[in-house]
Amino acid sequence: MANPKEPLYIVLLGAPGAGKGTQARRLAEVLQIVHIASGDLFRENLNHQTALGLLAKEYIDQGKLVPDEITIRMVMERLACPDCASGAILDGFPRTVAQAQALDEELAARGQRVSAALYLRVSEGVLIARLSGRWICRSCQATYHTLFNPPRQPGICDVCGGELYQRSDDAAETVQNRLKVYFEQTLPLMDYYRARGVLVEINGEQEVERVADELLAAVHQIA
Ligand code: ADP
Ligand code: AMP
Numbered sequence: 001m002a003n004p005k006e007p008l009y010i011v012l013l014g015a016p017g018a019g020k021g022t023q024a025r026r027l028a029e030v031l032q033i034v035h036i037a038s039g040d041l042f043r044e045n046l047n048h049q050t051a052l053g054l055l056a057k058e059y060i061d062q063g064k065l066v067p068d069e070i071t072i073r074m075v076m077e078r079l080a081c082p083d084c085a086s087g088a089i090l091d092g093f094p095r096t097v098a099q100a101q102a103l104d105e106e107l108a109a110r111g112q113r114v115s116a117a118l119y120l121r122v123s124e125g126v127l128i129a130r131l132s133g134r135w136i137c138r139s140c141q142a143t144y145h146t147l148f149n150p151p152r153q154p155g156i157c158d159v160c161g162g163e164l165y166q167r168s169d170d171a172a173e174t175v176q177n178r179l180k181v182y183f184e185q186t187l188p189l190m191d192y193y194r195a196r197g198v199l200v201e202i203n204g205e206q207e208v209e210r211v212a213d214e215l216l217a218a219v220h221q222i223a
Helices: 020-031 038-047 051-062 068-079 097-109 124-132 172-186 189-195 208-222
Strands: 008-013 034-037 087-091 116-121 134-137 143-145 199-203
Touching: 008 020, 008 097, 008 189, 020 034, 020 087, 020 208, 034 038, 034 068, 038 051, 038 068, 038 087, 051 068, 051 172, 068 097, 097 189, 116 189, 116 208, 124 134, 124 172, 189 199, 199 208
Parallel strands: 008 087, 008 116, 034 087, 116 199
Antiparallel strands: 134 143
């Protein structure tokens, strides 16, 4: 690493189902930095029935992006927390060029920058198979898959014993919309980060362990 003391701000890019959450949790543990998932923040707000959560639900249910202004404010508030001073892994944010610009401005104001944007490349057929079999723990958000990563006991989290559930926006109709939105609004971010020299592409169709190894190697090279 160029300067091990510099905080690492890592953006994980990839379509819904690419494995961002799975990998971000592991990477955060290894690098000892915070994992911020914008989708988890929205769902947490919804569970607590906050005004933000109820507003976001209307967009999430339709597979649309929550408007930039709302999303940017929520993530920037989280990034301002003291535990993010030593870096963070951003999962699901940014998803638009306006969000990426807002992130750059916020980090620049602190004399920081995005250290690496890691893109998990996964084909559409694989994404659909992953989302249709995804199960998530209600308590700790650990992620499983009926075929690719089944829990030891069906319906129960291996990590914390919590109850597993399937997201309603992982239903086939909503997934189609989410993928369309991804291709139209989020894919342009590849050019944004490529132009800044921080983009690394990883084959996200490999086994979880292999993807994790390649992500870590990329972080050590670029950051
Ligand atoms: P994202 O956060 O990008 O939407 P997740 O990390 O939730 O994606 O992964 C989507 C689904 O695919 C989950 O069910 C997860 O267990 C599974 N999964 C993640 N990575 C892999 C992989 N490398 N191989 C097979 N299945 C995977
Ligand atoms: P995720 O958990 O990342 O799949 O996100 C679930 C849903 O939350 C998305 O389909 C969007 O409706 C919303 N969402 C999450 N992150 C963002 C973001 N960065 N910008 C806009 N909407 C988002």
